[in-house]
Amino acid sequence: MLFLGGIFYLLIDKYFSAQKLQIPHNVKNDEITSHRLQAYERLALFLERIRPTNLARRIELSSSLEEYEYALVHSIQEEYDHNLSQQIYILPDTWKFIFSTKNATQNFIKRCKDTLEPNASAEDLQTMILKKSVEGSEPSSDALLQLQSDVQSGFRGF
Template sequence: METLWILLAVLLPGTLIAGIAYLLIDKFLKNETLRREVEVRKINTSQIIPQRLAAYERMALFLERIKPTGLARRVSPQSTAKNYESILIQTVQGEWEHNLSQQIYVNPETWKLIYSAKNATQNFLRQCMEDLGDAATAQQLQEYIIRKSINENAPSNDALLKLQVDIQGNL
């Protein structure tokens, strides 16, 4: 019985010290984890958010640049209507390829909408060419695109609205 008391007297302080050490280390690790999370948020705020804003600005500019009215005014009509249509579609595609890297900063649903707006714009240009036929001149196609796009909602308008909603929701 005496050995049991001696064993208990030796183990009890050690167990208490181990328990206290565990609680202190656990609290320290939780505080360290919290500190790291705060640090990551700081980095996110100071570096990633400005890059995301820049990406949204670039995508807004892209959507404005591919609006048929502005596009037709910016790109001068050359040779045949078919050639002009091809130049306009290539211009839209070039703008798209120039901005592809922005997708890593843009909300995936918004990116799909931007992609759809690009495709819809290219289809709009093709449809305008079909409406006029092969006999049309580049000047006639340019005027038709401008007239038709004034009367219709630009394919990029919905994507622009989504960009604005995303930005306002993140600020």
Template sequence: MDIIAFSIDVVKYVLAGCMVVGLANWMFWKKYNGYTFRLKMLEQKHAAKKDILPLRLQAYERLILFAERINPVNLLVRLHQQGTDAEEFEQRLINEIRAEYEHNITQQLYVSDVAWSVTRQLKDNTVALIRNAGKGLQANASAKELSTVLLNHIAALDGNPYEIAVRTIKNELMG
């Protein structure tokens, strides 16, 4: 009879334990599921950020490359052709800057507003610089004369705007 009483006690304790576990599960089910749901959402968000990081780095790299490519020092060397007049050369320079800008326009999705604003302003200022240099020349001026005026103007500036723009873009990436 002791074995039967022992078995009944074991069954009572097991049932009581199951009831306690069931009641605790019922009470905390909503909270537990909400926690795991939020945890999964955070994991997905983190994974998405990890996937975007290479794109962001590439976008900042493209902006720095853009700043270097539209720098008149580099642009003049790359596009200069012997025998070209200033007006034709001016148009070629502006078209090249616009093409570079349009090629990189989607990079604004991955960079800060400040970095993109600096890039856009650098493009606009470079186009204005080229147009102003062209206005100051005679009608039959050569591309070499336009190049000389542009380089003299950049040399006269207190700070190189292209170096400042690159520094600003780098600071935006690191900051």
């Protein structure tokens, strides 16, 4: 009987030891999932903040066209730099999409400026950005759809 009690004790001890090892693993997975969701939320906010229509309204008009263009492009870069660490939590292809969207948005602003007359004002650039944004899809639209797709699929690339 003592022998069976010893075996029972070892089995129970082994079972609870295994359970203790699993708890941190589950907590770790939950924590990683939480960080991933936060990264996707932050990147969605990033994409909204660099959306040309939002950017043109948020950045104060400058005294010159060149200063305003610089302020817009610089703001995009600062937003991007602020979110660089999020790339470790999202799918690599999605991060490439985010990077491409940042570049496309900066180029969009430069193209809008290039369509203006040399003596145009910052207000003219703001108007052109809003006009061109309404005419076509903004670069961040597709990237937002990609973020939504990743989250809805449950991060199936990790």
